[in-house]
Amino acid sequence: MATIIDTLKDGGAVAPRPRHPEKAHRPDTPILRKPEWIRVKAPGSPIYSETKQIVRENNLVTVCEEAGCPNIGECWSKKHATMMIMGDTCTRACSFCNVKTGLPGALDAHEPEHVATAVAKLGLKHVVITSVDRDDLADGGAQHFVEVIQAIRRRSPGTTIEILTPDFLRKDGALEKVVAAKPDVFNHNLETVPRLYLNIRPGARYFHSLRLLQRVKEIDPTIFTKSGIMVGLGETREEVLQVMDDMRSANIDFLTIGQYLQPTRKHAAVDRFVTPDEFKSYETVARTKGFLLVSSSPLTRSSYHADEDFARMRDARNAQIARG
Numbered sequence: 001m002a003t004i005i006d007t008l009k010d011g012g013a014v015a016p017r018p019r020h021p022e023k024a025h026r027p028d029t030p031i032l033r034k035p036e037w038i039r040v041k042a043p044g045s046p047i048y049s050e051t052k053q054i055v056r057e058n059n060l061v062t063v064c065e066e067a068g069c070p071n072i073g074e075c076w077s078k079k080h081a082t083m084m085i086m087g088d089t090c091t092r093a094c095s096f097c098n099v100k101t102g103l104p105g106a107l108d109a110h111e112p113e114h115v116a117t118a119v120a121k122l123g124l125k126h127v128v129i130t131s132v133d134r135d136d137l138a139d140g141g142a143q144h145f146v147e148v149i150q151a152i153r154r155r156s157p158g159t160t161i162e163i164l165t166p167d168f169l170r171k172d173g174a175l176e177k178v179v180a181a182k183p184d185v186f187n188h189n190l191e192t193v194p195r196l197y198l199n200i201r202p203g204a205r206y207f208h209s210l211r212l213l214q215r216v217k218e219i220d221p222t223i224f225t226k227s228g229i230m231v232g233l234g235e236t237r238e239e240v241l242q243v244m245d246d247m248r249s250a251n252i253d254f255l256t257i258g259q260y261l262q263p264t265r266k267h268a269a270v271d272r273f274v275t276p277d278e279f280k281s282y283e284t285v286a287r288t289k290g291f292l293l294v295s296s297s298p299l300t301r302s303s304y305h306a307d308e309d310f311a312r313m314r315d316a317r318n319a320q321i322a323r324g
């Protein structure tokens with residue numbers, strides 16, 4: 001029997017509607033029991049509540065909540081929330097992602113100021129800003145990213161800014177516009193190995209995403225580039241090592257690797273849980289391939305520990321420059 005287990009309430013007498021209408025007719029896949037090494041801190045500390053209040057007061061959407069991130073208890077207890085701009089509705093329908101899909105509403109012209117206010121109130125040294133895909137907009141939302149970056153800079157000039165962007169597929173000039181706003185870190189996730197794209201990331205193109213990151217470095221080598229993949233989706237070790245080589249050819253500085261967790265029975269199934277030792281081994285190999293920084297663990301996510309990692313990456317580059 002097919003069941004949608006994740007719905008959105010419209011309020012009043014309207015029946016709940018599926019969060020992922022495009023996945024409604026997919027067969028259910030059983031959700032595997034998580035192994036003991038995937039343990040997370042339960043939300044609920046006073047600082048967690050304070051973070052939540054600042055998010056609500058400023059009318060913000062966070063990927064921490066929308067994606068059902070397992071690290072929310074830990075991150076929000078340190079005031080690390082990753083803002084998701086341009087609404088809560090995505091125009092793509094990736095089979096791993098829990099963000100709601102459909103046709104999004106108009107952009108909120110006040111959002112850049114709201115985000116900047118929240119960043120100042122949270123007192124963030126480093127902020128990660130991500131977004132839904134906005135294929136419906138002529139520039140894919142590039143100008144909105146620029147306005148958010150500028151608003152944060154005005155309000156919190158000492159805060160370093162990391163953006164985690166969509167792929168701006170078929171949006172000529174969008175990437176250049178965002179790079180010109182000089183984020184400190186430009187992050188775009190490859191998500192998985194190329195063989196699995198059709199199933200996992202059907203609206204995207206592996207080599208386009210890789211080229212996007214390579215272009216960032218070509219236009220402005222001072223910007224750090226970062227990308228990540230999930231494992232446990234059915235990829236082989238050889239394929240992961242090949243992705244590492246592809247990333248290094250594109251001059252990507254920072255690689256993140258984390259375990260894929262299935263949000264609902266309608267999402268792509270977990271093929272297996274990769275062990276902590278295998279994550280360590282990926283990290284060791286990746287370091288030998290020349291990344292400035294590698295984060296590889298079951299709970300690694302793009303924005304997990306992003307502030308500490310940014311400082312480590314900057315130190316690693318300075319050390320590299322000093323070595324000549």
Ligand code: SF4
Binds near residue numbers: 064070072076303304
């Ligand atoms: S890892 Fe990222 S998305 Fe997850 S809770 Fe932390 S900041 Fe939010």
